[in-house]
Amino acid sequence: MVRHTASSRIPGWFNLEAYSQLPVLDASGWLKVLVDLHMILECDAADFVDETADGALAMDVIEDMFTQFQLGSSRDVYDWLKEKYAVDPAVYDFGTTQSLNNWTVARMGATLERLDRGKEFMRGMRRLVDQDLRRDYRGLNRAHRRLDAFRDFSEQPFFVALRDSTLRSDSGKALTTNRAISVDMSAPDDIILADFKSWLGEMRKLEHHRAARRSFTEVDYQKWARNGYVPLLLLDKWRVLTGVKITLGDLCDAAFPDGRRVEVDDLRKTLLPNAYSWATKETIEALAAQASRQGANPIAEDREG
Incomplete structure (x- = not known):
């Protein structure tokens, strides 16, 4: 009523x-x-x-x-x-935490090539991987030396390079919600969890990373x-x-x-x-x-x- x-x-x-x-x-x-x-x-x-x-x-x-x-x-x-947020242990997907699949890695690589200096950097990286797979260590060393010119670029976090580029300038958001990280599985669990908590704290300070x-x-x-x-x-x-x-x-x-x-x-x-x-x-x-x-x-x- x-x-x-x-x-x-x-x-x-x-x-x-x-x-x-x-x-x-x-x-x-x-x-x-x-x-x-x-x-x-x-x-x-x-x-x-x-x-x-x-x-x-x-x-x-x-x-x-x-x-x-x-x-x-x-x-x-x-x-x-x-x-x-669904969980699928078969592909190591646990909702908010998941292993990178080939689609994600390929998209990141293709995007990286669109960044300033990205195409040249990726060309050098492919050369390095080729020499490594061939076990041509002399060629591998040469490939490493050529990539020295990209040291600052290579050490920059991918999301920072993407944020500072013009690729997403018309999206309204400088950052996507997903972040890719590397975890050293040789460390004890408590160290990994403590480090993740510190990393998460810094990510939450960034623009467009608000959450409940x-x-x-x-x-x-x-x-x-x-x-x-x-x-x-x-x-x-x-x-x-x-x-x-x-x-x-x-x-x-x-x-x-x-x-x-x-x-x-x-x-x-x-x-x-x-x-x-x-x-x-x-x-x-x-x-x-x-x-x-x-x-x-x-x-x-x-x-x-």
């Missing part, structure tokens, strides 16, 4: 009861909700301009998008988001539901898209159940900023990683139909 609020500014399609099942969702369920919500939050009013109505907003299209989200009818499985700080738990899921992140963001986005003058007081009344008193200051200073900080690609990736390691939630499946 639609919950009635004191404000007529709350859209008629909004139904707080539709979000009552959020507290029982697991990582898979929250992943589906957040991906669809994130898509709405990324929309711009210009996406809904009706060219046949003198540039007015196509309100029926906007309302249908919000209604379909609320009904859960747009929920997709999003298995493709979880695929990169930790995996989420049942406590987090309950907090997201209790703090009304989904209905708050949905109504606030409706306000932004449509220009309807919904006040923070209206949001306090509409996004929380009867009997739950939420102050406007708490909403403005804490709840709404935290909701936007939560609804990010970093949270989506963390949920995808967790969902790839768990079974489906039957309750979430029932909710999505």
